[in-house]
Amino acid sequence: MKLLVCIKQILDPEIPVRDFSIDREKLEADSANANQVTNIFCENALETALQLRDSVGESSITVICFGRESAEDSLRKALAMKADEACLVMNDLNHTPDSATTAHVLASAIESLGSFDLIFTGRESGDWGNGQTGAYLAEELKVPYLPFVDDIKQTDKGFEVRRQTESGWERYGIPASSVVTITNSDHNLPRIPKTRDIMMSHRKTITRVSFEDLKIRKDELNPQSDSVRPVKLFVPEKESACEFIEGENLNAKIDQLADKIMEIRSTL
Amino acid sequence: MNPSDATREVLWNISNSWIMYALLLPTLLIAGNGILLRIKRWKKGRPVDRLDRPLERLQNVWRHAVLQRRTMRNRYAGIFHAFIFWGFITLTLATTVVFLHHDFGWQIMQGRFYLYFQSLFVDLLGLLALIGVGMAAWRRAFLQPRFLVQSSEATWILVLAFIILGTGFLLEGWRIAATDDPWGNWSPVGSLIATFSIHWMSVETMQFFHWGVWWFHLLLVFGFIAWAPYTKMLHPLTATLNIYAANLKPIGASLxxxxxxxxxxxxxxxxxxxxxxxxxxxxxxxxxxxxxxxxxxxxxxxxxxxxxxxxxxxxxxxxxxxxxxxxxxxxxxxxxxxxxxxxxxxxxxxxxxxxxxxxxxxxxxxxxxxxxxxxxxAVFPEPMQQALASIESRGHPFSGSRFSRLDWTEGLNIPEIKDRPDAEVLVWTGCGGSLVERNQKSSRALTKILDRAGISYAILGREEKCTGDPARRMGNEFLFQELAKQNIQTFEKYKVKTVVTSCAHCFNTFRNEYPEQGGQFEVFHHSEYLKRLLDQGKLPMKSSSDRKITLHDPCYLSRHNHMTEDARSLLQQTSSQPLIELERNRQNSFCCGGGGGLSFTEEPSEQRVNRQRADEILKTDVDTVAVACPFCTTMLEDGINACKGSRDIKVKELSELILESLETEE
Amino acid sequence: MSETSGNGSDILCVLSSNEWDRSAEGLVGAGRLLSDKTGGKLIAVTLGEWQDSALKQLGARCHQVRVGQTQVSVSGGIESMLDYLVKLAEEIQPASILFGNGTVEEEISPRLAFRLGGSSIGDAQALTISNNRIQVTRSVYGGKATAVMELQKSPAVVWIRSRAFPPAGPLPQSGSFETTVIQETSPESIELLQHHEDASEGVSLEEATMIVSGGRGLGGPEPFEDLKALAATIGAEMAASRAACDAGWVPHSWQVGQTGKKVTPELYLAVAMSGSSQHMMGITDARNIAAVNTDPDAPIFKHCRFGIVEDYRNVIGPLTEKLKSRKK
Incomplete structure (x- = not known):
């Protein structure tokens, strides 16, 4: 069985407020003072794929990333987690393309890599948080699509998956070659790689794919050609006007807290 | 009676003594086999150089094996152990003297040596050993300290020791009585037994009993010698070897x-x-x-x-x-x-x-x-996984921290080394000092002190990365070495020669672990560095406060590096009151609970280490607990706040207390 | 098509929840916001079984209502629904197609946009039209920044935080109704096997007016029982931070935040949670936020109307008792 996991490298979502700033020209976060990390949902996706491989055996996992040079770190980490192959689709554009373009590039790259029994993406990324790449990818590849998946089993017909819904979950049967987006659950926290695997990951080759390789014309990719582009990006002002409840003792403080809660409740 | 003629008959009342020699052979073979088995086990281990610097090693043996210094730290156990240890050593020496005298024909067991050593000293030391055995038995039977192991082996050892010592005295007493030994009084315990025995035993009876008990005593001793290498009673040998092979480096360099x-x-x-x-x-x-x-x-x-x-x-x-x-x-x-x-x-x-x-x-x-x-x-507790993952991707273990490495410098004019490459010292703030809010105050205090002392310093700011101490202690040696490499590169980039840090963990790692990774720089814990400034007259102290201060020694200074006095000297300058010592202080300090990656875990409150230390501190009447490590600061503050009730007691970092006592600038 | 809106362009609102609730009101409100600007019609598209009374409310506020009657459940018949919407959009040629917030809406929007050659984005907190193009304001970078995104290809398919938009009043003239039966056009490649609802009493989290929420600081599933007792006392719903859900202490359907639910209660009581920017993204539209936390500098307090700096263990029990006695 061949599994493909699409991962994305993003600005560390835990970046302290002080280190977060905006590149006004590119209209994206300035990466000078920030770490780049693998998007957590992509790690959940990889973990889900690894668990599927663990349960069925005899499978290979390819990890693909459309990103900058630095994304090699994310791919190496995926290899350390025991993905079999890694492919970096080099983004040497001056801007970060939107979800539709990203999916288009990924789809071309995936077609060049061959066919896969299941394609994984994270449900959304911790930077722009669009949550659309998986859907666009399925449309590009013209394959079935199911988002918010947190559990996958192999069946005779394809796969049985669990999808999270607003109020619970649903189980679906999906055919092979579908695209699923993975969401977090208590059993797909990314595994910790073994040290030897980390060391080995540095000896593995990462396949590099350029726009030329995919016959995509770079000059046609620019913010104006994207379907969505940022026109403004700013750090919102937050005013703090919290009233800290003070009191002689804890009991008095809790009394006041109860009063305030009842006050709001009475307006309902 | 000429004292120079004093001696006694060896093997009095014993015939067929060849049986003793015949028994000695299997005894030694069995014992030797036991010792060899152990040596064979040790040889299965990997090589490590623990036989270098023989003089220092012998010194350790003298201090800790012969003088029993460390054993003595526990008063009761130390005393009885010394009684038994020296007692049996003396008895063994005495037996050797007999052996040399009788079988080698070296006529040494006579005259004053016989009286002072072989009779009086041996007799008294034997008595001490007997008292020691009694104290040990009392401890096992009645005192029963919390962590004592009760084993039948230990009980048998005491019983055997008691019988061997007891029968030895009986034999001596009966021999003195039966032979009417003119020098008998030189063996006070023996002569006491002799006096008693004469009252109710005939010389014949004594001779008979002497004969029987002598063989019994011999069998016990030989049995003990044969058995000991298979029990913890080989420790007089193994412990001595172990003390000889001890780690001579600071404990902080023992990984x-x-x-x-x-x-x-x-x-x-x-x-x-x-x-x-x-x-x-x-x-x-x-x-x-x-x-x-x-x-x-x-x-x-x-x-x-x-x-x-x-x-x-x-x-x-x-x-x-x-x-x-x-x-x-x-x-x-x-x-x-x-x-x-x-x-x-x-x-x-x-x-x-x-x-x-x-x-x-x-x-x-x-x-x-x-x-x-x-x-x-790659299987270990989740909080540790988080801390390690955070070190890996962000260079600090505080997953979820909302602070940047520069937040603590807000409003202060603290130079970064890239802007002040000629700075005399690099102040290493550390993750604990910059990313944990409580410690940001102490970090600021330290820089203010350095400002007042006119030191040209700089910080690394965003280029600082975890030293690797928590990674190493959480078992990720690989990550530790990566971090060490990166930090050393950064130091080399800025040609850093002197580093001052207020974190005891960073300090230990820099001083004891970085040299092996290629780190060539001098590092001071801030207590050490500020003490120097004090001695050089660069810290203008004003009239001190009347705080009642105690010092909580950080493990990574006091035990890992045996550094305990600088912080004390500094604290004495900050208050008119004498420094109050905790029950467990200096090398015996008690952990705050934050080392080894444990500060990143949430433990059930009743099992928290910091509460124990807080309880100990609250037993004193101090109003200020001085600390000298960011991990201790937060752990102890949490512990004290949870246990103090309404009492007014503050946890203060050394720098904060010094800053308070500095003369304000004109 | 390069321009997404212009004079007279119509706006489609796709309502997949089958009641006239605050969410539907907001979605229609947002639609009217746009149709007022384009001068075109606001056309509501309903999916699922709608009560007449609810349809009447809808008709009063839209120029046209397209009632899509479907035999298949919404989540089980995505392909047919997409086909229906594509056909509808090709017929109407709207400038924009608006959806409310939900996992199905999130799933459909980009796929519909792809099939229509349009553009799509989600989680819109505000909508404007500039240079004849629709612009969407949304939180990005885990709530650390706000972006205005321009949708450059028409139609603009957008799912919005419907409760964040003001309801629209009735039009002078009620809209017309047209009913279509949604046919199963494409074979469904995906088969629904089992549907499970997490146990919950009362209303959905999104509709809740009072919410009690717990975070990582609770340290385990047990303290949530105390929070439940508190919530029951004041008739609040339960929620949690991602950390608490990921730890398996409570079901994921409780999760509020960037990747959880976006809630709009009158009171959001946050217990033992620091208030990461990702979590705050789920409660930006809460009217009042209150917090119980030991750390006075926890970011949650920056968003609070009131708060108490205290260990939750000392607060929750007594607070529940006091609230009980006040209710009497």
């Missing part, structure tokens, strides 16, 4: 460095991956339990017990001895003490190592086993 290029397995999960010293440690253990009694995890009621780790490993090595292959069997998880749960409770405070009278290194073995879990199996 092994892994060569990732050549090593096949990272960390330890089998006996033969330990060093021969590690394996000798197992046989040196006397089961005294001091390590567990001082272990903060154990006293907090957790399952960790350093002593049990040693004993369980020893048990495995003994079983392994019978079947050659089992030195390679997995050890983690095979006994309660070796459970992953226990191994992850260690704060790496090294109280176990410091307390051990026979130089066993317990906590480095725990780290060895953690390494295996982290690097080979």
């Amino acid at each position: 092994k460095t892994i060569d990732f290029e050549s090593e096949e397995s990272f960390g330890i999960n089998r006996l033969d991956h330990f060093t021969w010293k590690d394996l000798m440690d197992l046989d040196a253990c006397t089961e005294c339990g001091r390590c567990t009694a001082v272990c903060p995890a154990a006293t907090a009621g957790k399952s960790l017990s350093p002593r049990d780790i040693i004993l369980d490993l020893r048990e495995k090595s003994r079983i392994s001895n019978k079947r050659e292959t089992t030195f390679s069997d997995p050890i983690i998880g095979t006994a309660p003490s070796l459970s992953t749960e226990s191994l992850w409770q260690c704060t790496s405070c090294a109280a176990c190592v410091e307390s051990c009278p026979v130089s066993i290194e317990q906590f480095p073995k725990i780290i060895d086993m953690r390494r295996f879990q982290v690097m080979e199996e």
Whole structure:
């Protein structure tokens, strides 16, 4: 069985407020003072794929990333987690393309890599948080699509998956070659790689794919050609006007807290 | 009666003494086999250089084996142990004298030497040994300290020792009485027994009993000699060897460095991956339990017990001895003490190592086993995973911290080294000092002091990365070495020569662990550095406060580096009141609970180490607890706040207290 | 098509929840916001079974209502629904197609946009039209920044935080109704096997007016029982931070935040949670936020109307008792 996991490298979502700033020209976060990390949902996706491989055996996992040079770190980490192959689709554009373009590039790259029994993406990324790449990818590849998946089993017909819904979950049967987006659950926290695997990951080759390789014309990719582009990006002002409840003792403080809660409740 | 003629008849009343010599041979063979078995076990360990610097090693043997200094730290046990130890050593010497006198024909057992040493001294030391055995028995039967191991082996040893000593005195007494020994009074205990015996025994009866008891005594002694190498009673030998082979470096430098290029397995999960010293440690253990009694995890009621780790490993090595292959069997998880749960409770405070009278290194073995879990199996507690993952991707262990490395400098004019490349010293703030809000105050205080002292300093700011201390103690040696490499590169980039840090952990790692990674720079803990400034007259102290201060010694200074006095000297300048010492101070300080990666975990409150220390502090009447490490600061503040009730007591970092006492600038 | 809106362009609102609730009101409100600007019609598209009374409310506020009657459940018949919407959009040629917030809406929007050659984005907190193009304001970078995104290809398919938009009043003239039966056009490649609802009493989290929420600081599933007792006392719903859900202490359907639910209660009581920017993204539209936390500098307090700096263990029990007695 061949599994493909699409991962994305993003600005560390835990970046302290002080280190977060905006590149006004590119209209994206300035990466000078920030770490780049693998998007957590992509790690959940990889973990889900690894668990599927663990349960069925005899499978290979390819990890693909459309990103900058630095994304090699994310791919190496995926290899350390025991993905079999890694492919970096080099983004040497001056801007970060939107979800539709990203999916288009990924789809071309995936077609060049061959066919896969299941394609994984994270449900959304911790930077722009669009949550659309998986859907666009399925449309590009013209394959079935199911988002918010947190559990996958192999069946005779394809796969049985669990999808999270607003109020619970649903189980679906999906055919092979579908695209699923993975969401977090208590059993797909990314595994910790073994040290030897980390060391080995540095000896593995990462396949590099350029726009030329995919016959995509770079000059046609620019913010104006994207379907969505940022026109403004700013750090919102937050005013703090919290009233800290003070009191002689804890009991008095809790009394006041109860009063305030009842006050709001009475307006309902 | 001429004292120079004084002597006694050897083998009085004993015929067929050749039987004794005939019995000696199998006795020595059995004992020798026991000793050889142990040496064979040690040789299965890996090489480590512990035979260098013989003079220092002999000095250690003199201090700790002969003079029993570390054993004496525990008053009651130390006294009875010394009584028994010196008693038996003296008796053995006396027997050797008899042997040389009788069988080698060296006529030494006579005259004044016979009277002063062979009679009086030996008699008294024998009495002390008997008293010692009594005290030991009393402790086992009635005092029963919390972490004492009750074993039938230990009971038998005491019973045997008592009978051997007792029968020895009886034999002496009866011989004096029956031969009417003119020098009998030189053996006070013997002559006392002689006096009593004469009253109700005829000379014939005494002779008869003497004969019987003599053979009985002999059989017991020989039996004991044959049996001892198979029990903890070999420790007079193994402990001495172990003390000789002790780690001569500071405890803070006792973790092994892994060569990732050549090593096949990272960390330890089998006996033969330990060093021969590690394996000798197992046989040196006397089961005294001091390590567990001082272990903060154990006293907090957790399952960790350093002593049990040693004993369980020893048990495995003994079983392994019978079947050659089992030195390679997995050890983690095979006994309660070796459970992953226990191994992850260690704060790496090294109280176990410091307390051990026979130089066993317990906590480095725990780290060895953690390494295996982290690097080979990648299975370990989740909070630790988070901390390590955070170090890996962000260079600090405080997953979820909302602070940047520069937030604490807000509003102060603190230069970064890239803007002040000629700075005299680099102030290493550390993750704890910059990313934890409480410690930002202390970090600011330190820079203000340096400003007042006119020191040209700079910080690394965003280029600082975790030193690797928590990574190393959580078993990720690989990550530690990566971080060390990166930090050393940064230091080289800025040609850093002198580093000052207020974090005891960073300090220890820089001083004891970076040199091996290629770090060539001088490092000071801020207590050390500020003491120098004080001595140089650069810290203008004004009239001091009347705070009642006590000092909580950080493990990574006091035990790992035996640095305890600088902070005290500085604190004495900050208050008119004398410094109050905690019950457990200096090398015997008690951990705050924050080392070894434990500060990143949430523990049930009743098991928190910091509460124990807080309780100890609250027993004194201090109003200020001085600390000298960011981890201690937050751990103790949490502990004190949880336990103090309405009492007004503050946890203050050394820098904060000094800053308060500095003269304000004109 | 390069311009997404212009004079007279119509706006489609796709309502997949089958009641006239605050969410539907907001979605229609947002639609009217746009149709007022384009001068085109606001056309509501309903999916699922709608009550007449609810349809009447809808008709009063839209120029046209397209009632899509479907036999298949919404989540089980995505392909047919997409086909229906594509056909509808090709017929109407709207400038924009608006959806409310929900996992199905999130799933459909980009796929519909792809099939229509349009553009799509989600989680819109505000909508404007500039240079004849629709612009969407949304939180990005885990709540650390706000972006205005321009949708450059028409139609603009957008799912919005419907409760964040003001309801629209009735039009002078009620809209017309047209009913279509949604046929199963494409074979469904995906088969629904089992549907499970997490146990919950009362209303959905999104509709809740009072919410009690717990975070990582609770340290385990047990303290949530105390929070439940508190919530029951004041009739509040339960929620949690991602950390608490990921730890398996409570079901994921409780999760509020960037990747959880976006809630709009009158009171959001946050217990033992620091208030990461990702979590705050789920409660930006809460009217009042209150917090119980030991750390006075926890970011949650920056968003609070009131708060108490205290260990939750000392607060929750007594607070529940006091609230009980006040209710009497």
